[in-house]
Amino acid sequence: MKLQLYIIAAMSENHVIGLNNNLPWHLPDEWAHFRRVTEGKAFIMGRKSFEAPDALHSEYRNVIITSRPPAHAGPNVEYAKDISGAIALLSDETDVFILGGASIFQQMLSLADRMYLTIVHAQVAGDAYFPAFDMADWELASSEFHGADDDHAYSFSMNLYIRKRPE
Template sequence: MIISLIAAMDLNRAIGYKNQLPWKHLPADWDNLKKVTAGKKMIMGRRSYESPDRLWSEAGNVVITRQPDYQTDKGFLVADTLEKALQLVGDVDEIFILGGEEIFRISLPLADRIYLTIVKGTFQADAFFPEFIVSDFQIIQHDDHQADSENPYDYTFIIYERK
């Protein structure tokens, strides 16, 4: 199984503020995320699940929480550790981990790929993507984009693959 992290962060690694994205809607990022994760199962933390910016997959989803008897919508399973979440996912070719900060931190050592959108700006934040050793990965895709009438910020899509 390929374990892929997928996130958008600003130039200071910010990924969230008050359980929402810290920047205005960036449609190109959402379109890219939906394209890349289509048909794949997803793992997310409880706060990401509760976010108004939540994504989910029709293929299946697992929410990681320490809260016993946590209730979710139909199509979501619950696990109390990343290891149990990965077991619940089953035998798949690729799983996407959507965050948040703590889930990214504990899953980063297992990551085979990292799909990052870099939003070219700095924003008020209380959640950050963890630092990682870039030399452990190779960049297999790097696409720069300029702000336009629908996307208010310059942004870059980068895909890292573990060496």
């Protein structure tokens, strides 16, 4: 089977995905959605995303892209120097999730087959942004709206986009 690459991210309406290497919001139901979607799958992410205080790691397999891998990897952690090296390490997988950060999303956007993209319905301050993309390349397959409540300061929509294939 062909390796399928899936971007998974949450961004504000102004494309913010992070502030000081943390998420700029706390959305427990969105995290639960993330866990459901990615359970038992391999992850690719940059070093800063992996080291973020609020980072989620795969209990199965994490490939970290960094120019300076440590001498010893932790459990379920592998290192690659670049995107092609990460993909080569995971060539035996069928479904791989790309977790960011911004430069990893930018480099992998053209390779992704799907995007699990949560839109946080707010304009927030940040220093990391999801890259611009052409919506004409994607079909919205599903969308689930979640309103703001006592546990969620912002409303959000958990969207699944599937890349349109040339006919």
